[in-house]
Amino acid sequence: MTSMSGAEAIAAQTDYLAEFRIGSEPYYRPVGQEIALFDAAYQARMPIMLKGPTGCGKTRFVEHMAWRLKRPLITVSCHEDMTASDLVGRYLLDADGTVWHDGPLTLAVRLGAICYLDEIVEARQDTTVVIHSLTDDRRILPLEKKNEVLPAHPDFQVVISYNPGYQSVLKDLKESTKQRFGAIAFSYPEPAIEAEIVAREAGVERRIADTLVRIAQRSRNLKGHGLDEGASTRMLINAGLLAAKGIPLADACQVAMVLPITDDPELRDALTAAIAACM
Numbered sequence: 143m144t145s146m147s148g149a150e151a152i153a154a155q156t157d158y159l160a161e162f163r164i165g166s167e168p169y170y171r172p173v174g175q176e177i178a179l180f181d182a183a184y185q186a187r188m189p190i191m192l193k194g195p196t197g198c199g200k201t202r203f204v205e206h207m208a209w210r211l212k213r214p215l216i217t218v219s220c221h222e223d224m225t226a227s228d229l230v231g232r233y234l235l236d237a238d239g240t241v242w243h244d245g246p247l248t249l250a251v252r253l254g255a256i257c258y259l260d261e262i263v264e265a266r267q268d269t270t271v272v273i274h275s276l277t278d279d280r281r282i283l284p285l286e287k288k289n290e291v292l293p294a295h296p297d298f299q300v301v302i303s304y305n306p307g308y309q310s311v312l313k314d315l316k317e318s319t320k321q322r323f324g325a326i327a328f329s330y331p332e333p334a335i336e337a338e339i340v341a342r343e344a345g346v347e348r349r350i351a352d353t354l355v356r357i358a359q360r361s362r363n364l365k366g367h368g369l370d371e372g373a374s375t376r377m378l379i380n381a382g383l384l385a386a387k388g389i390p391l392a393d394a395c396q397v398a399m400v401l402p403i404t405d406d407p408e409l410r411d412a413l414t415a416a417i418a419a420c421m
């Protein structure tokens with residue numbers, strides 16, 4: 143019989159992913175077939191792109207799916223200065239010399255988590271290519287600095303979010319990156335469902351949620367007429383949260399749905415008129 147030292151026994155019991163496990167069900171109101179689609183994609187370990195405007199439920203959805211599939215979720219918010227080492231890992235100096243530290247992607251690959259790269263286009267293309275060997279049939283991650291090739295755990299999956307509205311020619315995914323993914327489309331839910339979500343998340347009466355959704359629809363109609371995007375579900379929830387604290391609804395809408403998205407006085411007036419018309 144082999145015996146373990148105390149330290150080994152503790153290490154064997156350590157759940158390195160404990161902080162990434164989702165204990166209780168994140169509320170998610172399905173809008174279409176997205177749960178069945180994601181479920182099938184996960185069974186096939188297919189890399190998935192969640193595609194849609196900001197604040198429409200992509201992050202909440204992936205949290206819900208990780209909970210449903212009982213997989214830990216490691217989320218990385220991508221940004222311009224992110225390097226491949228930030229994802230993969232690096233050697234760091236400590237009292238014993240240099241010690242390798244897994245980055246979030248490597249941790250997910252090694253231990254079988256869902257790795258969610260949020261707003262992937264914010265990262266530079268030379269950073270994004272590190273996921274290529276993980277998102278085709280090789281399912282491996284080369285750790286170049288360690289001279290090691292890490293095969294992905296069978297439960298590992300890559301999920302990315304992608305907002306088509308923001309893309310420019312300079313800032314987009316490479317064609318060779320896009321083609322590795324299946325995509326699930328997200329948009330703002332139909333009015334009745336969106337009001338249900340807003341009422342629940344903000345803790346406001348349905349009547350108020352309905353009003354907020356009507357305002358949002360008018361705001362979304364201004365997209366392209368000076369607004370990059372109309373009010374998102376997230377903004378409606380923020381307005382509702384302020385209203386629930388006793389702020390008059392029109393003021394709550396200014397704070398949560400007008401001032402954050404425009405500095406243009408004319409647009410501000412147009413949005414303010416839209417709010418008044420919906421009250």
Ligand SMILES: Nc1ncnc2c1ncn2[C@@H]1O[C@H](COP(=O)(O)OP(=O)(O)O)[C@@H](O)[C@H]1O
Pocket residue numbers: 169170171172173195196197198199200201202203331339343375376379
């Ligand atoms: N279908 C939905 N079910 C439950 N909550 C939702 C849904 N869609 C949006 N939300 C709410 O809107 C907020 C913003 O959604 P989020 O997932 O953060 O957006 P995204 O990641 O697309 O920018 C969430 O925190 C949640 O409160």
Ligand SMILES: [Mg+2]
Pocket residue numbers: 197200201202260303
């Ligand atoms: Mg998000």
